[in-house]
Each structure stands twice: as structure tokens, then as C-alpha cells.
Amino acid sequence: MNHFHYMNGEMYCEEVPLKKIADEVGTPFYVYSAATFKKHFEDFEASFKEVPHIICFAVKANSNLAVLNLLGKLGCGADIVSGGELYRALKAGIDSKKIVYAGVGKTEEEIEFALKSDILMFNIESLQELEKINEVAKRLNKKARIALRVNPNVDPKTHPYISTGLKKNKFGIPIEKAYQEYEYAASLSNIEVVGAHCHIGSQLTDVSPFVDATKIMVELVKNLKDKGIEIKYLDLGGGLGIKYKDETPPSPKEYADKLIDVIKGLDVTLVFEPGRVIAGNAGALVTKVLYTKDTELKSFKIVDAAMNDLMRPTLYGSYHEIKPVKEGNYKNVYGDIVGPICETGDFLAKDRDIPDFQQGDLVAVMSAGAYGFTMSSNYNSRPRVPEILVNKDKYYIVRRRETYDDLIGLECIPEDL
Numbered sequence: 001m002n003h004f005h006y007m008n009g010e011m012y013c014e015e016v017p018l019k020k021i022a023d024e025v026g027t028p029f030y031v032y033s034a035a036t037f038k039k040h041f042e043d044f045e046a047s048f049k050e051v052p053h054i055i056c057f058a059v060k061a062n063s064n065l066a067v068l069n070l071l072g073k074l075g076c077g078a079d080i081v082s083g084g085e086l087y088r089a090l091k092a093g094i095d096s097k098k099i100v101y102a103g104v105g106k107t108e109e110e111i112e113f114a115l116k117s118d119i120l121m122f123n124i125e126s127l128q129e130l131e132k133i134n135e136v137a138k139r140l141n142k143k144a145r146i147a148l149r150v151n152p153n154v155d156p157k158t159h160p161y162i163s164t165g166l167k168k169n170k171f172g173i174p175i176e177k178a179y180q181e182y183e184y185a186a187s188l189s190n191i192e193v194v195g196a197h198c199h200i201g202s203q204l205t206d207v208s209p210f211v212d213a214t215k216i217m218v219e220l221v222k223n224l225k226d227k228g229i230e231i232k233y234l235d236l237g238g239g240l241g242i243k244y245k246d247e248t249p250p251s252p253k254e255y256a257d258k259l260i261d262v263i264k265g266l267d268v269t270l271v272f273e274p275g276r277v278i279a280g281n282a283g284a285l286v287t288k289v290l291y292t293k294d295t296e297l298k299s300f301k302i303v304d305a306a307m308n309d310l311m312r313p314t315l316y317g318s319y320h321e322i323k324p325v326k327e328g329n330y331k332n333v334y335g336d337i338v339g340p341i342c343e344t345g346d347f348l349a350k351d352r353d354i355p356d357f358q359q360g361d362l363v364a365v366m367s368a369g370a371y372g373f374t375m376s377s378n379y380n381s382r383p384r385v386p387e388i389l390v391n392k393d394k395y396y397i398v399r400r401r402e403t404y405d406d407l408i409g410l411e412c413i414p415e416d417l
Helices: 018-025 034-047 065-073 083-091 108-117 127-139 175-187 208-226 252-263 276-282 312-316 404-408
Strands: 004-007 010-013 029-033 053-058 077-080 099-101 121-124 144-151 191-197 233-235 269-272 283-294 299-303 322-324 332-338 347-355 362-365 387-391 394-399
Touching (some): 010 018, 018 362, 029 276, 034 053, 034 065, 034 276, 053 276, 065 083, 065 387, 083 099, 083 108, 099 108, 121 127, 127 191, 144 175, 144 208, 175 191, 175 208, 191 208, 208 233, 208 252, 299 347, 312 347, 322 347
Parallel strands (some): 029 387, 053 077, 053 269, 077 099, 099 121, 299 332
Antiparallel strands (some): 004 010, 283 299, 387 394
């Protein structure tokens, strides 16, 4: 569920009309509902209440400090994939003992930062990474808590760009090599093996791949314990999907019931890394129609948001529901909603029935709370849009709109050029 709704013909986020924000802040902008973030986290948390667990929000989904702070106050941890995400999580007040660090390319500087921050554990993606972490930990006279990210070779049945658990993917260690590499990890002087990790993909709408991967991981953990390698944490990653169009993903409760049944009696703390399922439907991108143009093939609605603001439709061919901010008797037309960028791939909706918006209309691009702003850029030297957080009847600008000065603030022209 989410807290975007119509009242008296006008779209609200919680108790704030989106037109009011547009009038006062300008367009385009991202808008997030605090109540939706809270509801989604609490639903996920309650679903696993009968087993020891830690929920680590995937910071890559939405890394705004106010959002992270909101989730941290609810007891949420963080799943990070860079030093920058670690910095954000700590600045937002998230407990370092609830931070897990994944990603195939951790640098020595990032490893040192994470060790000094005393995070819960590193999710190791390769043998060379393991050796580098041991080397850095030795230099710092610390023990690095680690899990090996195991690739269970389970097909997640999702978009190939967000599939991560197959042999052909770059992530993790093949299940066939896991035992050997666990034994090696346990022999290293500055490594403490504490966990096992897998993450098979994103936007999964069927629970069966999760179950298949969990069964493989449970068998691995049992066998490791038999070998004297004590596993305290089983990190099952994230990936639970949401409804963008007509998907029917399992609820967190349905997901939890299936997984809890598989791990009964394992005596581990479960770790989960939800991102999209917490943030996706908690946000929208609001934009304004600049111009309309009709050809013999289709209608174009040219808006002031673009692919640099929301990359998912261009990158993945993703569908986002398009709604008018002010309800009206719109007829549908066949066409595209496009932005000002000089790329044919610059679209927010393509080759589909859309409302026949007119110049000046406000448009809400729904389900944009995850992988929206975090994937945005300054392409075509476009300042990035503000992020707005709504809490009941108030809204807060939690990231201001960038200015032209911001665009060039880190650059210089050498005097002797």
C-alpha cells in the first residue's frame, strides 16, 4: 500500500496536495511518504517476528539522509555497497553493528573505513577480496567479520540486468567452491567467519526462487557447522518485488512464512536486505507538461523531467504508472511521455495509452521511491531535482534542487591552459 491518494479531485501525498508542493518548490521533484516507508518497514519486520533477524535496508534503493534516519529510528540497519553509502548510513544515525557490506569492488580505503566503523560484516565476493580484507585488518590490528556471498545458481526469473544469482553473473562465489573457500577464510589470521550470504536478484514476484536458494544455503550452513565453522548469520539478501503495473508479488508475510519453514532449527540470525519493497511505492516523481506534439503515429507529451531524473524506463524498459495530479476527464491517447534530453531513449513512458495531458498539466510518475533519485545524473548539464519528504500535513525539502553553480562547483580552468 501507499499514501498517495485523490481527495476532491486532487492527488495528495498523505495530507499534502502535490500541487501545493509544485507551486512552492517548482517541478520536477521527488516526493516521499514517511508513513509509507514506516508501514512497509513495520510489515516486513512483523513478518519475521518469530525468528531472530536483522533488517538492513538496501541503501542503493534510496540513500537520502532523512529517509535513512527515519528507517534507522525504527530499528533498521543498512545494506551498503560503497564507502559513500557507509558514510551516509552512519551520518543518518544507523547502528554500525547493523550494517552489512556487499559489492564486488571494495577498495582498500573503503575496507579500512568499514573496519574502523566496526560494521557487522563484509559479504565477500571473491578470494582476492577476502585476502585484501585480511591484509587491511592485519595492518589495523583488527579482526574482520565476514560472510561469503555464495552464488547458488538459482534463476530468479527477473530482468537479466538485475539477476545476480546465476553462474554467468559477476556476483559471489560458486556454490561448488564455497566449502573450500570457507575453510581457507577460517584459516586467515585476521578474519572471523560469522555468516553466509546470497542475493539472487531484484524485483522477484515469485517466492519459489527464494525458497530454492534458501534450501541450498541451509544445507551449506549445516555442513559448515559440521566442519566446525560456526555460522551465526544467514543473510538471504533482498529482491522482493513490488507492483508497478499488473505484477502480483508475494507479501512480506507470505515470503516470511515460506522461508521460516525452510530454516527451522538452524539456530542463526537471519539478515534481510530489502530495498524496493520498502521504498518503491513510497515515492513519486512529479513533473510538468511543457509542450505537446502530435504526429501521424503517436502523441508526444514533453515534460520537464527526463531520463537523467528517472533512468529505469530507459535502462530496463521499466513500466511506471502515469497519473494526473489533478483528476479530469482525460481521454487516452497512444504515445510517449518524453523529456528534454537529446536522446531518443529519453522517455518516462513509451508506446502506450496515456492520458491526453495538455500544456501546464502536472503529472505523477508513480512507484519512483526506489532506484529513482539514486540513479539520477547531471547528463546534459541538468541540475538534479529536489527530494521532498511528507509527514502527515507537512513537507520538508530533504535535498534542495541543484543550481547551475552546483554543476560547476567541483571544476576549475587551469590558469596556464
